[in-house]
Amino acid sequence: MLRALSLTNLGMLLVYGQVGVWGGWGGHTSVNDLTVAGEVWNRFYAVYSAGVCFLPERRAQPFLGWQGGRFISQNRELGQYARTSWNAIGLGLRAHVRKGLWSPFLQVGAHRFSISVRDQNDKPPRDTPSSMGVLGLSWGAGVRLLITEGVGFSLLYQRFRPQTNLLEGYPGPRKDRIEAVMGELLFYFPETDRNAKSRFQ
Numbered sequence: 001m002l003r004a005l006s007l008t009n010l011g012m013l014l015v016y017g018q019v020g021v022w023g024g025w026g027g028h029t030s031v032n033d034l035t036v037a038g039e040v041w042n043r044f045y046a047v048y049s050a051g052v053c054f055l056p057e058r059r060a061q062p063f064l065g066w067q068g069g070r071f072i073s074q075n076r077e078l079g080q081y082a083r084t085s086w087n088a089i090g091l092g093l094r095a096h097v098r099k100g101l102w103s104p105f106l107q108v109g110a111h112r113f114s115i116s117v118r119d120q121n122d123k124p125p126r127d128t129p130s131s132m133g134v135l136g137l138s139w140g141a142g143v144r145l146l147i148t149e150g151v152g153f154s155l156l157y158q159r160f161r162p163q164t165n166l167l168e169g170y171p172g173p174r175k176d177r178i179e180a181v182m183g184e185l186l187f188y189f190p191e192t193d194r195n196a197k198s199r200f201q
Helices: 002-016
Strands: 019-031 045-054 060-075 080-096 102-118 132-148 151-162 177-188
Touching (some): 060 177, 080 132
Antiparallel strands (some): 019 045, 151 177
């Protein structure tokens, strides 16, 4: 799959030319079977991201990115604890409402997740593999601000939905997900031909 992503990346670069690089940092939480009601947004853990964005001056921007983090799930009543490390690489599309100094945007993505779960004894929970690879989707929304020509900052909310109910190592009826609030900083070279046309404009 990584080879296919690399080829896609190269093909988009050759076709569309203009590329930007971005990095992000923020906080994330998780909803799973060990999450205690009322604690979903009380526990935040660091989340990181980096990637490349194609056509950063256009309204529709394909991107290739990596994101990752780790979080703790704990149910004191059941005496269960889990520490999850995760990372995801994926392709997506971000669509801006307008051009100019600022703009709201929406985005969707498809990802390949790598997940590792450990209990209080630093071992995988019972009947859980030491590491998992699963596919998943994400969607997000936010706002972008152009700091100066070639530099942009975005603030966004993002929801990840790995296709597994073992995000914390314990199967159950609840659909597991990750939610994050992040800031992103984008650097790119401005287009030299302002009159260039594109299907993404």
